[in-house]
Amino acid sequence: MTEFEFQVIKSVGFVTALILAVAIQRFRPHRTLAGSWRANTGLWATNALLLGLVCGGCACAVSLWASRGGVGLLNRGEVPSAVAIALSVIGLDLVSYFWHRANHLVPFLWRFHQAHHSDAQYTVTTALRFHPGELLLALPVRLLAVAALGVPLLGVIVFEVVFAFANFWEHGNIDLSHRVEQGLARVVITPALHRRHHSLETRLLNSNYGTIFSCWDRFFRSFGENRSSTRIETGLPGVGASLGTMAILGLPARGVFRGR
Ligand SMILES: [Zn+2]
Numbered sequence: 001m002t003e004f005e006f007q008v009i010k011s012v013g014f015v016t017a018l019i020l021a022v023a024i025q026r027f028r029p030h031r032t033l034a035g036s037w038r039a040n041t042g043l044w045a046t047n048a049l050l051l052g053l054v055c056g057g058c059a060c061a062v063s064l065w066a067s068r069g070g071v072g073l074l075n076r077g078e079v080p081s082a083v084a085i086a087l088s089v090i091g092l093d094l095v096s097y098f099w100h101r102a103n104h105l106v107p108f109l110w111r112f113h114q115a116h117h118s119d120a121q122y123t124v125t126t127a128l129r130f131h132p133g134e135l136l137l138a139l140p141v142r143l144l145a146v147a148a149l150g151v152p153l154l155g156v157i158v159f160e161v162v163f164a165f166a167n168f169w170e171h172g173n174i175d176l177s178h179r180v181e182q183g184l185a186r187v188v189i190t191p192a193l194h195r196r197h198h199s200l201e202t203r204l205l206n207s208n209y210g211t212i213f214s215c216w217d218r219f220f221r222s223f224g225e226n227r228s229s230t231r232i233e234t235g236l237p238g239v240g241a242s243l244g245t246m247a248i249l250g251l252p253a254r255g256v257f258r259g260r
Contacts, residue, residue: 001153003057013161021124021168030175030191030228035123042245044128047135055139059160062146063153072150081154088155089162089212095145096163097216099138100209109137111252117205118243118251120235122198127171133252166212170194175228182227189214196226198234202259
């Protein structure tokens, strides 16, 4: 597979994940919200351009390099393809959990990550609201994880698509019945669980760092219960409720904002 084909498959998966999450949000809205889609899509376009220029197909290149050179855990022996893909998704999601936690713990990283938390309108497009600084800092971490685990190319693609859907879905302005929410929360991060992570209150903000699986938060004691019926105000105190793309890009220079 060429890097171009890799990008095409990844993009189709990304768009499908977005459409699916928007459809669920439309049919099961949690509350009436207009969404910050203008600012968020502006930020996404900036990131897509910047990361495309810096290293759009890097994960693909690193995976192929590791596979040819026998680098990484999964390239050490004969691991069945399905097992290697499943372990890749689990391993990369665990790395993402720690990276997200570090973004909250280290003030320098938080300066960039606070851009994501500054959305007072918690909807699917919040999943597009990342500062390019955060994504550029995350890139070597992700690439190192791909190499260390020896993630196969198919593992990279499956992870990217599942991760994209999890990211869109858990940021959705989505209402689920308590029974469904509880059942799903045993395995995956749900919209209510991640909504708690976007709370204005520090006590709630410092919980539920996971993206795909909820087991990491349970195991590393950062899990916090939440249900769809609980109303949570999201955003960051002091940054303004309706920032434009340029204002979000300038947030790291403005200072360090925390929950209340
Ligand atoms: Zn966060």
